[in-house]
Amino acid sequence: MAAVYRVEGLTKTYGSGAGTVHALRGVDLDVEEGSMAVLLGPSGSGKSTLLNILGGLDTATAGQVLFYGLDLTACDEDQLTEYRRKSVGFVFQFYNLIASLTARENVALITEIAENPLDPAEALRIVGLEARVDHFPSQLSGGEQQRVAIARAIAKQPKVLLCDEPTGALDSATGTRVLSAIEAVNEKLGTTSLVITHNAVIADMADEVILFGDGRIAGRRENAARKAASELRW
Numbered sequence: 001m002a003a004v005y006r007v008e009g010l011t012k013t014y015g016s017g018a019g020t021v022h023a024l025r026g027v028d029l030d031v032e033e034g035s036m037a038v039l040l041g042p043s044g045s046g047k048s049t050l051l052n053i054l055g056g057l058d059t060a061t062a063g064q065v066l067f068y069g070l071d072l073t074a075c076d077e078d079q080l081t082e083y084r085r086k087s088v089g090f091v092f093q094f095y096n097l098i099a100s101l102t103a104r105e106n107v108a109l110i111t112e113i114a115e116n117p118l119d120p121a122e123a124l125r126i127v128g129l130e131a132r133v134d135h136f137p138s139q140l141s142g143g144e145q146q147r148v149a150i151a152r153a154i155a156k157q158p159k160v161l162l163c164d165e166p167t168g169a170l171d172s173a174t175g176t177r178v179l180s181a182i183e184a185v186n187e188k189l190g191t192t193s194l195v196i197t198h199n200a201v202i203a204d205m206a207d208e209v210i211l212f213g214d215g216r217i218a219g220r221r222e223n224a225a226r227k228a229a230s231e232l233r234w
């Protein structure tokens with residue numbers, strides 16, 4: 001299996017002097033193509049910092065991140081913007097949909113500027129929203145809005161889908177539907193997916209679980225079998 005990411009000795013500090021925060025303290029990590037990885041760890045342990053550097057939203061203090069051999073840590077701003085545009089889909093805790101646009105139009109905003117996009121209706125079908133394409137965000141539940149955000153993230157057919165606490169604002173029943181949408185993307189499109197969470201239950205849907213603590217990888221485990229997202233409860 002090819003490695004999508006190879007991360008070596010990644011460190012990130014914020015600030016300087018007595019106020020220095022060590023967000024990442026030397027992270028080594030390989031992420032396999034097509035895999036579903038869950039990054040599990042307590043608040044403040046550095047998960048978002050790592051995801052933001054992998055996604056080209058932030059830069060490292062030291063160490064290296066290779067994306068299919070492209071050294072992200074050596075890229076300038078323009079190269080990182082190009083990388084993000086072409087290769088990365090992001091999903092955050094809050095959906096950031098445009099209130100005056102329907103689900104289809106929110107997704108179409110992205111497909112208009114992508115090279116090889118999915119049809120917006122197809123992206124919405126993958127996340128199970130084929131019956132909601134003409135609804136506005138205010139007519140959708142929180143979980144449905146998050147699924148629109150997932151459809152928007154995958155419509156440009158990114159190589160990786162990076163999700164930061166995608167179910168953080170959702171209850172268990174709604175959250176599992178959102179996770180099922182991420183699972184469907186991974187299975188149907190083969191998109192390598194990384195999901196950040198502090199909810200240990202979610203780790204059961206991963207191929208690989210990366211345990212985070214205090215800016216370091218505290219452990220890793222491979223699940224012998226992935227649990228279907230629809231079976232998760234918390």
Ligand SMILES: Nc1ncnc2c1ncn2[C@@H]1O[C@H](COP(=O)(O)OP(=O)(O)OP(=O)(O)O)[C@@H](O)[C@H]1O
Nearest residue numbers: 014021022023042043044045046047048049050198
């Ligand atoms: N822009 C910033 N400036 C200063 N410190 C920061 C900045 N971003 C993150 N930090 C600090 O870096 C550490 C790691 O933060 P990070 O957000 O990566 O953790 P996390 O595991 O994702 O936490 P959470 O689950 O609460 O989002 C924390 O101590 C945080 O306060």
